[in-house]
Amino acid sequence: MKKANHSKLAVVAILAIVPLVLTACDASPDSSNGGGSQTLTVDNSFVLKTLDPGFVYEQTGATIVHVLYDTLVTFDGSDVSEVKPSLAESFEPSDDAKEFTFTLRDDVTFTDGSALDSEDVVFSLNRLKNLKGSASQIVSSMSFSATDENTVVVTSDVANPDVPTILAQPSTGIMNSEVAAENGATDADDAATTDSIGTYLDTNSLGSGPYKISSYDPSSKVVLTANPDYWGEAPGYDRVVLQNVDVQNQKLTIAKSSGDEVALDLSGALSADLPDTVQISGVPDTSYFLSLNQDPAVSALTSNRAFVNALRASIDNEGIAKLFGPDATAASGVVPPAFAGALDPSDAPKQDIDAAKKLLADAAISNPSASLVYPAITYRGVDLGTIVTKVQADAKEAGITIELTPQPINVFLDGQAAGQNEIGFSPNSLNYPVAASLVNNMAPGASTSLRNGWTIERADASAIDASEAVIAATTPEGRVAAMQEWQRVMNEVSPFIPMANNSGIVVATENLDGAVYSPAGWTIDLADISSK
Amino acid sequence: MMPVGAQERPPASHPSAPAVDASSAICGSNQRKPFMPLLLKTIAKRLLATVALLWGVTVVTFLLVSVVPGDPAAANLSQQAYDDPEIREAFRSKWGLDQPLIVQYGQYLWNILHGDLGVSQQTNRPVLEDLSRYIPATIEIAIPAMVIAIIVAVALGILSAMRKGSALDNGIRVLSLTGLSTPPFWLALVALYVFFYIFGWVPNGGRLSNMYDPPPTITGMYTIDALAAGQITVFWDAVWHLALPVGILAVLTTSGLLRFVRSSMLEVLDSDYIRAAVAKGLPRRIITWRHVFKAGLLPVLTVSALTMASLMGGAVLVEQVLSWPGLGQYAYKSALGLDLQAILGVTLFVAIVYTGINLIVDVLYTVIDPRIGAK
Numbered sequence: 014m015k016k017a018n019h020s021k022l023a024v025v026a027i028l029a030i031v032p033l034v035l036t037a038c039d040a041s042p043d044s045s046n047g048g049g050s051q052t053l054t055v056d057n058s059f060v061l062k063t064l065d066p067g068f069v070y071e072q073t074g075a076t077i078v079h080v081l082y083d084t085l086v087t088f089d090g091s092d093v094s095e096v097k098p099s100l101a102e103s104f105e106p107s108d109d110a111k112e113f114t115f116t117l118r119d120d121v122t123f124t125d126g127s128a129l130d131s132e133d134v135v136f137s138l139n140r141l142k143n144l145k146g147s148a149s150q151i152v153s154s155m156s157f158s159a160t161d162e163n164t165v166v167v168t169s170d171v172a173n174p175d176v177p178t179i180l181a182q183p184s185t186g187i188m189n190s191e192v193a194a195e196n197g198a199t200d201a202d203d204a205a206t207t208d209s210i211g212t213y214l215d216t217n218s219l220g221s222g223p224y225k226i227s228s229y230d231p232s233s234k235v236v237l238t239a240n241p242d243y244w245g246e247a248p249g250y251d252r253v254v255l256q257n258v259d260v261q262n263q264k265l266t267i268a269k270s271s272g273d274e275v276a277l278d279l280s281g282a283l284s285a286d287l288p289d290t291v292q293i294s295g296v297p298d299t300s301y302f303l304s305l306n307q308d309p310a311v312s313a314l315t316s317n318r319a320f321v322n323a324l325r326a327s328i329d330n331e332g333i334a335k336l337f338g339p340d341a342t343a344a345s346g347v348v349p350p351a352f353a354g355a356l357d358p359s360d361a362p363k364q365d366i367d368a369a370k371k372l373l374a375d376a377a378i379s380n381p382s383a384s385l386v387y388p389a390i391t392y393r394g395v396d397l398g399t400i401v402t403k404v405q406a407d408a409k410e411a412g413i414t415i416e417l418t419p420q421p422i423n424v425f426l427d428g429q430a431a432g433q434n435e436i437g438f439s440p441n442s443l444n445y446p447v448a449a450s451l452v453n454n455m456a457p458g459a460s461t462s463l464r465n466g467w468t469i470e471r472a473d474a475s476a477i478d479a480s481e482a483v484i485a486a487t488t489p490e491g492r493v494a495a496m497q498e499w500q501r502v503m504n505e506v507s508p509f510i511p512m513a514n515n516s517g518i519v520v521a522t523e524n525l526d527g528a529v530y531s532p533a534g535w536t537i538d539l540a541d542i543s544s545k
Numbered sequence: 546m547m548p549v550g551a552q553e554r555p556p557a558s559h560p561s562a563p564a565v566d567a568s569s570a571i572c573g574s575n576q577r578k579p580f581m582p583l584l585l586k587t588i589a590k591r592l593l594a595t596v597a598l599l600w601g602v603t604v605v606t607f608l609l610v611s612v613v614p615g616d617p618a619a620a621n622l623s624q625q626a627y628d629d630p631e632i633r634e635a636f637r638s639k640w641g642l643d644q645p646l647i648v649q650y651g652q653y654l655w656n657i658l659h660g661d662l663g664v665s666q667q668t669n670r671p672v673l674e675d676l677s678r679y680i681p682a683t684i685e686i687a688i689p690a691m692v693i694a695i696i697v698a699v700a701l702g703i704l705s706a707m708r709k710g711s712a713l714d715n716g717i718r719v720l721s722l723t724g725l726s727t728p729p730f731w732l733a734l735v736a737l738y739v740f741f742y743i744f745g746w747v748p749n750g751g752r753l754s755n756m757y758d759p760p761p762t763i764t765g766m767y768t769i770d771a772l773a774a775g776q777i778t779v780f781w782d783a784v785w786h787l788a789l790p791v792g793i794l795a796v797l798t799t800s801g802l803l804r805f806v807r808s809s810m811l812e813v814l815d816s817d818y819i820r821a822a823v824a825k826g827l828p829r830r831i832i833t834w835r836h837v838f839k840a841g842l843l844p845v846l847t848v849s850a851l852t853m854a855s856l857m858g859g860a861v862l863v864e865q866v867l868s869w870p871g872l873g874q875y876a877y878k879s880a881l882g883l884d885l886q887a888i889l890g891v892t893l894f895v896a897i898v899y900t901g902i903n904l905i906v907d908v909l910y911t912v913i914d915p916r917i918g919a920k
Contacts, residue, residue, distance in 0.1 A: 054755055062667055070623055145635035147623040205635040212669050228758060231668055232679065232870035233751055236758070254755040258868050261734055265742045266749045423615030423883055430619050430627060444625060453625075460628035 053250040053525075053542055056266055056276040059257040061231045065214040066186035067140050067198075070147035072536060075183040076277075077235060077255065079535035080248070082186025082220030085115050085134065085165070086177050088533040090541065091296050093446040094353050096177045100129065100187060100221070101165075110172040110487040115180075117163040121244045123189040124218045124225050131159035136190035138167075138180075139200035144208060148184035151444055155179075172487050175447045182445055182534050188219040223248040223540040233257050237539070249527065249543025260394065263520075267291055272524040273544060277536055280518045281338035281394030290523050295340045295516035298351035298446075298532035299393065301333075301400065302344070303385070303510040304437045308466025312435040314383055316466065318506070319376030320413075325510045326369035327411035330361050333403055334513040337395050344511035346500030347441075347451055351532040353489070354448030354496030362504070369411035382414035386428060387438040389419035393515050401438055404512070432464045440515070446533050448496045449483050455509060456480035465508050473506035587911050588904065595900040602896040603657070603889065607650050610885050617642060617883040621666055640666060653889065662893070663886030667878055672890035675875060680894065681765025682752065683864075683871035686787060687856035690794035695849055698799045702806025702845075703838070706814060717803065724800025733793050733866035740789060747789045750868035754782050790867050794860055798852055805848050806841070813841040843913060850906045854899045 061073040069078045086096040086104065101115040121129040138157045142149055154170040169176055179185070188198075196217075197209035218225040223245065224237040237253040250273075258266060260278045267276040268288050284293055305315040305324070314320050330343035345356035373381065387401050398419060405415040415436070420428065428434055441461075444450050454461040457472030457480065469477060479502040483495040503509060519537050521528035527541035618636045619627050626632045637643040641652065656663060662672035705717040740747045752767055753759060757779050760770040768787070771780035813819060814837055822832050861873035872891060879887035 052755060063669055068669075145632045147621075147626040147632075149632060150623065150626045150629055153629065205639070215669075230678075230759075230870065232874060233868065234755075256751055256755065256868070257870070258750060259866050262737060262750055262866060262868060265737060269742055269745070269749075421615075422881065423613075423620050426619040427615050430616065444623070460625060463628075 051249075051251040051544070052273065053253045053539070054270075054274045055253060055255040055537075055539065056258040056263045056274065056278075057255055058260050058263070058278045059231065059255075061235070061257075063212070063215060064226065064229065064235075065210070066137070066148075066184050066188065066220075067144045067208075068146040068148060069184050072277075073235075073255065075534055076536045076539065077237070078183040078186055079222075080224040080237065080253075080539045081218050081222045081226065082183070082188060083121070083222050084182070084185050084187065085117075085180045087181050088446070088531065090527075090538070091294065091351075091529045091531050093178075093351065093531070093533050096181055099181075100134070104177060106174065106176075108487075110174045110176075111169050113167045113169075113176050114160075115165045115167065117165065118244070119163055121221050122242060123192075123221050124240055124242070125189065125192065126242065127189060127191070129187060129189075129221050130162045131165045132162075133190045134165045134187050135159050136193070136200045137187045138185060140193075140198060140204055140208070141184055143200060143202055143204035145205040148182070151179050151182060152185065172484070174487050174489055174492060175445070175449060178447045179445050186220055186222070188214075192219050224253065227252070248540040250539075253539050267520050267522070270522050272522045274522050275525065275528050275537065275542070276520040277518075279394065279520045280516060281341070283394035284338060284340070284518050284520065287520060292521050292523055292525070292528065293518060294521070294529040295518040296351040296530055296532050297340065297342050297514035297516045298349045299440050299442050299515045299517065300344055300347055300349045300511055301337075301438070301440055301513050301515065302347060303328075303404070303512065304434075304461070304465045305383075305508040305510070306432070306435050306437075306466045307468075307471050307508050308432065311433060311466060312383065314378070314381055315435050315508070316471075317376060317378065319372050320378055320381060321508055321510070322505075323369040323372035323376075323378070323381075323411060324408060324413060325362065325504075326365045326372065327413060328404060328407045328510065328512060329364040330512050331363075332407070333400060336399055336403060337513055337515045340516035340518070342514045344513050346497075346504060347455060347509060347511045348448040348496060348500060349443075349514040349532075352443065352446060352448040354493045354500075356497055356500050364407065366410045369413075373412065380412070380414070382416065383435045384416045384418050385436040385438060386418045386420060386425065386434040388422045388425040390422055392440050393517070395515065397438065397440075400512075404438070429464055432466055434465075437465065443532075447492075449486075449492050452480050452483045452496075452499065455503070455507070456483075462508075467508050475502050476506050479503070584908060584911055587907055591900075591904040591907055595897075595904065598900055599893060599896055602892055603654065604650075606889050606892045607646075607653065607885075610883070610888055611646055613883075615883050617666065617885065620881070620883045653886075657893075662890040665879065665887040665890075666884045667882050667887060672886050675887065676872075676890055676894055677765060679870060679872045679875045682869060683857060683860075683873065685752075685766045685768065686790045686794060686860075686869065686871065687853065689787065689791045690798055691849070691853050691856060693791070693795040694798035694802055694852070697795070698802035698806050699842070699845070701799075702803045703810055703833075703841075705803070705807045706810035706841075707833070709811060709814075718807075721800045721803045721807075724796055725804070727797070727800075728862075729793070729797055729860065730862040730866055732797065733863045736789060736793050737866065748786050750786075750789075750866075752783060752786050752870065753779065754786075757782055790860075790863055790869050793863050793867075794856060797860075797863075798856065802845070802849060802852060806845050809844050810837060810841040813837045816840075839913075843910070846909060846913075847906055850902045851899075854895075854902045857895070857898045 057073055059073045060071040062071055063069055063074055064078055066078050066082050069075055083100045085099060085101040087099040089097050100117055100121055102118050104113055104115045106113050117131060123129060135157045138152060142152045156168045158166050160166055167176055193210060196213045199208050201207060215229045216226060223240055223243045225240050227236040227238045229235050235255045239248050239251045260283060263276040263278055264283055267274060305321050306312050307316045309316045334341045334343040342350055342358050343361040345358055345360040348355040350358065385401055387397050390397060401417050405417055408415045429437055453459055456462065457467055457476050458469040479499040483492060483499050486492040486495045517530050517532060517536065519528055519530040524545050526543050526545050528537065531537060618633050622632065622636055641649055665672050665675055668675055701717050705714045708714050741749050748754065760767060760774045760776050760779050763770045763773050767783035768780055771783055819832060819836060822836055861877050864871045864873040876891040879891065
């Protein structure tokens with residue numbers, strides 16, 4: 014018994030001593046810390062594959078790359094109506110909007126101190142084009158050349174007044190071509206197969222942006238530190254930690270945060286019931302629409318324009334918008350309100366069941382029934398199943414039966430690409446923040462249209478003419494007017510039924526300045542954020 | 546009642562558990578085969594079976610991923626990029642998807658034999674490198690959760706069985722059933738709300754606070770690596786971050802294990818040879834710890850091992866809610882992106898864990914009762 018007591022005492026003593034010894038061993042308890050007291054925490058449900066600007070396409074990656082690699086031009090805050098100078102102090106478009114001459118600043122350096130010049134710009138943009146990744150498509154019709162050390166000429170195969178906007182995208186970030194080439198990067202025509210830089214850019218900053226990479230873990234955390242030699246205005250925080258946080262968790266975290274924190278995924282209903290201690294910024298930049306297959310071989314019903322318009326008339330856009338949360342709007346066209354060229358919200362069509370029934374009766378369509386296929390996901394805080402259930406109920410009022418067919422996202426994407434869905438439903442974001450980019454996808458014969466059997470042959474001439482008018486407009490103002498007219502035509506003769514627009518949201522603690530949502534393509538400009 | 550020495554079948558939860566002579570269970574056997582050769586033979590047989598099993602796993606997984614609807618190009622490229630034939634073909638070519646299935650599989654097997662599990666489409670890194678990053682994170686929560694679960698489940702299970710029908714037994718059973726019926730993600734959300742949001746006792750997830758950088762990698766487990774580096778503050782921070790995921794996994798694991806321990810103990814308690822032992826007048830303490838505990842724990846060992854293997858496969862939902870960058874999250878994201886190499890890598894690892902743990906259990910069975918190995 015006595016021996017047992019001694020044993021117990023010995024165990025207790027060891028347990029008490031070990032932490033003390035360990036603490037004593039810790040000569041520099043905080044030596045492993047990232048450093049500065051000025052740390053901004055960004056909570057985001059990571060969608061992150063790479064920090065290589067040539068491949069970056071996902072949201073988290075674009076947010077980070079935007080502050081690692083400067084682009085020729087950029088946007089300020091949430092305003093995407095006008096590009097601002099960045100690496101290029103000015104640019105000059107040709108009259109036919111096919112050639113753009115960019116004049117570079119002469120005081121820009123990369124993180125290693127070397128100067129940025131036109132060769133770096135041409136290398137970076139050619140590499141983006143030739144890598145043939147998801148981001149390459151936006152520059153596929155452009156070519157790039159340098160006329161001197163500070164001048165870059167961008168030539169587009171077709172008239173395209175949106176070239177400057179495209180060149181503000183994070184994927185067009187400019188890298189140090191010499192160091193990149195030393196590590197395997199190439200801008201050659203066969204870069205898709207010969208570029209061998211691999212994951213080097215995930216952990217090394219070859220840009221000239223306000224931040225540098227400190228550490229990279231795509232599953233949990235990316236740490237950025239301020240670039241001490243940044244040529245522009247120093248960012249507000251010395252250190253930024255982007256951490257992978259589940260959406261529900263983000264809501265609790267930001268509500269409890271004491272400051273210096275931002276959450277990027279609390280859209281829709283998730284932004285409701287947040288405490289007054291946070292500030293919310295959002296812009297409706299995503300549209301949700303139905304697409305009805307126009308191929309009679311897929312569906313005789315959905316390819317009937319009378320049915321399309323009957324379904325359009327039966328849907329309560331206002332009611333659907335409410336399901337998306339307080340910042341959502343009823344759609345008046347396919348262009349979300351965040352972008353120039355959107356129709357006035359008051360133009361949003363109202364539900365008209367009588368008109369829907371009349372259209373069906375006039376076309377001798379009785380007991381129509383169609384399958385609506387959608388991805389079984391929650392997007393920006395909204396379960397898409399909730400939305401289509403409302404569509405189903407609205408349509409039923411007009412005597413239309415909608416059979417809901419939820420699918421795993423990969424199966425949905427496969428079916429959508431094959432063009433076999435009778436009615437499809439999914440969110441739609443712009444490739445770059447110009448409304449006219451939608452014409453490239455949704456005009457008759459364009460990619461989204463072809464996925465719905467809407468070929469040029471099957472399209473109404475008015476839709477073709479309106480699309481061509483947009484492309485022919487060579488000034489931003491002209492394009493805005495043409496886009497509005499295009500949407501009015503599309504609302505009458507296209508197989509697309511716009512229903513609502515949803516906001517991207519940034520939620521920030523109240524001590525922050527400049528934490529605003531941007532529809533430009535990078536969600537938030539981390540370098541603009543500072544403490545009040 | 547059978548006399549002591551009569552043949553008796555013990556709880557046969559393990560498929561290889563043979564009939565056990567009750568007399569030897571109590572009094573011991575005098576005719577045991579040499580132990581080490583038996584053990585080595587068991588291990589050799591199991592290792593051979595493991596190789597065949599792993600090959601089978603690669604075939605089945607490869608075929609399953611190939612026949613599942615969905616195109617990796619559509620899952621990984623933007624719509625506009627996918628609709629551009631040049632970009633789509635470049636993607637297929639880069640990842641070898643333009644090759645016939647048999648060629649893809651042959652290449653995969655060849656690479657595996659050379660220690661290469663391929664490159665993940667999601668991370669652009671070698672799958673082996675990804676696994677070496679995610680597996681330690683999962684181990685770091687799985688092992689403490691399992692240890693806690695076994696201790697609690699065995700203690701409560703025995704208590705419950707010994708006091709069958711009492712208020713204590715009923716209370717333990719209700720708790721166990723509640724734990725079993727609770728969806729893991731819901732439990733994780735509630736625990737997060739209560740212990741992080743309301744009380745602030747635990748962090749909101751992740752492996753370390755933002756003020757710390759991970760310790761230099763040795764094992765990939767932050768607690769151990771921090772200690773090895775002498776970073777005691779980082780160590781305690783890592784422990785603090787383990788509290789919630791380990792606690793949740795321990796609760797979920799304990800619930801299932803506890804019921805099994807209880808039923809296993811009850812089965813043994815109801816055996817004729819225990820009744821015989823009681824009739825012989827053996828002290829209750831001897832009966833409980835020497836006979837009931839030992840015989841009852843044998844099947845529990847199997848279930849614990851399989852539970853451990855399951856935890857090692859990643860607790861997807863708990864990892865997701867608590868932003869724990871473990872194998873579960875990696876597997877989930879790989880499946881969403883139809884990332885064949887990563888899916889195969891995770892599947893192979895899980896298969897190795899299951900077969901490895903089964904091997905260990907078989908060896909332990911042989912150690913505990915050499916007659917099982919002899920059979």
